[in-house]
Amino acid sequence: MLAQDAIEKLRSKQTRWVQLHFPDLYGVLRSRTVTSSSINTLKFDSGFTFHDLSDTFNEVYEETFSLMPLADTYGTLPWNDATDRFICSIKTSNKERYLKDVTYTVERAEQLFKAELKELPSVKQSINFYMSDGSSIESSDARKSVEIPTKEAPWNHVAIRNQATLSHASEPADSYSGIRQQIADVLTNFFNMSVFSHGHGRANNSQQVMTFDEMPAHMAAHALATLKMAARAVGIVNVAIPTFMALPFANDAPNDYKFSIASFVKGTNVFYDSDDELFLSQKARYFIGGILEHARSLAFFTNPTVNSYKRLAISHKFTSAGKNDKYNAVLIHDATPTDYNFELTFPDPLANPYFALASVLAAGVDGLKKKTEPNILKESPLILSEGQRRRKKVHDLPKTLIEAISELESDNDYLKGVFSTDIVYNYTELKLQEFKDSQSMPSNFDYAAYFHL
Incomplete structure (x- = not known):
């Protein structure tokens, strides 16, 4: 426009x-x-x-x-x-x-991508979030409590639970479908950010999933930021509250932020090759190779909170690619020339979308420049022993935010020209303080496990 x-x-x-x-x-x-x-x-x-x-x-x-x-x-x-x-x-x-304008990071990453592949990147993305009927969080010296009422919670005795599981439920068990559809309509009709599909998530407790149509990378970042704003605003009107926490509930599905990247020339994805057994062009392999090589430092941008690593503790992501296995950081799909043929599985919704997309594009371009071959597995990385993974050069993603910060400190050259030194420094300082605050604050687990010892 x-x-x-x-x-x-x-x-x-x-x-x-x-x-x-x-x-x-x-x-x-x-x-x-x-x-x-x-x-x-x-x-x-x-x-x-x-x-x-x-x-x-x-x-x-x-x-x-x-x-x-x-x-x-x-x-x-x-x-x-x-x-x-x-x-x-x-x-x-x-x-x-x-230089600290976060929109500038993804714009610079797009230009870096275009310099290598002659076209701008396109992105398809989907995101999970939970809806609730409110929340009460108290963390004073005298009282620690969290209450999250929701129509679908197993502790809600009046909840409509007419299905064995609420994973991908339909109405009336899908209690927040009306609110979710309002959010999708607002994004599509009022912001011109078209939603491709939406539905109940795979969790048993009020999880939503929303998938956008393909769009340029910078618009994908704008769309996710706008979704978070719209979900909260529509929620308030309906007396409901969304949360994009990576792991809001201990015994239910985590929230994911998945996205795919492609570049189309005359309608054909440059990352597609019909002669390859996985339908990946050599450029796609190098691009994925760059992402996997830098995945442990990328985690600082794609999984940027203390809560993010509680999600990764149960999701078990590894620096590998493969088909039909969610434990790979990059999931490869069967594809046609017009499809997106790989997807990142490790980011979470708490990521700043501008930083997440910019850093992943920068890592992929670094792989293109260095011709980095990806580690593609035929078996699940989860079933391999530690020794087997070590021999295959497959690693876990960081287990804590502080570990991700440490990885970034030793692996950040690929970000030059996309992230300014100042923006990385300031963001790191914020996250270090966040980690320190979390370490000095007793959690509900601390009280449950140690209060009576």
């Missing part, structure tokens, strides 16, 4: 306000609101100047920023009367791109 087209839509609807969204280091959309009359074509080049955004990016000093509306992210907030939105890129006072 061109800037003029967006302005014409905005004027025709008599919109009063425009929210200028910009993702922070966590990938969460922040906002400043301006009057719709202040939007004109010049503002797409000059931007809106603000002086109070520094703390959003963990800056230690005040700086002036310009929010630059991106025309192709124009949308309407149906829960907020007469209000539209644009996601914005950010420039500094000297009109250069702000």
Whole structure:
């Protein structure tokens, strides 16, 4: 969409306000609101100047920023009367791109990809999240408690449970289908971010799954950030709350964030080869090889929280690729020339989508440049002994956030030209503090296991 087209839509609807969204280091959309009359074509080049955004990016000093509306992210907030939105890129006072602007990372990664493959990357992605009827979380010195009421929970005696399992349930057992469909409609009709499918997840407790149509990598990141915002806003209207935690419940399915990458020339995926037994072109093999070579440091961006590694503790992801086995970090699919033929299985929904996509693209391009062959297994990596995995150079993903940070410190050259040194440093500092805070805070497990000893 061109800037003029967006302005014409905005004027025709008599919109009063425009929210200028910009993702922070966590990938969460922040906002400043301006009057719709202040939007004109010049503002797409000059931007809106603000002086109070520094703390959003963990800056230690005040700086002036310009929010630059991106025309192709124009949308309407149906829960907020007469209000539209644009996601914005950010420039500094000297009109250069702000190096901590997280949208810049995925844009730079796209250009790196295009320099190698002549076309921009396309992404298909799906994400899980849970819905609940609210939450009560108390973590004071005097009281530690978590209560998450949900219509489908086994502890809810009035829950509709007319199926042996709620995995991929239909109505009426699929208690949140109406809310989920509202979210999908909002994304498709109000933000032009088309949802391909949605349904109940494989969990027995209120898990949702949503899959987007293919789109450019930067739009895929915008779509996921917008989904999180829309899910919360639609949830509030329906007295429901989503959670994108990697592992919100100990005895149920974790939440996944899976995505596939392709590049199409005249409708054919450059990663496809009909003569290969796995239908992978040599470029696909090198690209996957780069992802697997850097998977342990990539985990810092794709699995960036303490909770992420509780998911990986039960999901058991390895630095290998293969067919029909979820324990491989990269899952290979049978494909046609127009299909996406491999999928990343290890990211989780708590990832900043801009960082996750940018880092994976950078790793794949590094594999293309170095002609890195992937470790493709015919057997499941889970059934191999540690010695067998070691001989095949198959490794576990990191087991903790601090281990992922350590991996990144020793393996980060492939990120040059995509991530600035400052943005990696600031994000790492935030995550180190998060890890330290988690280590000093007693958990529910601590109380259950040790309180009476």
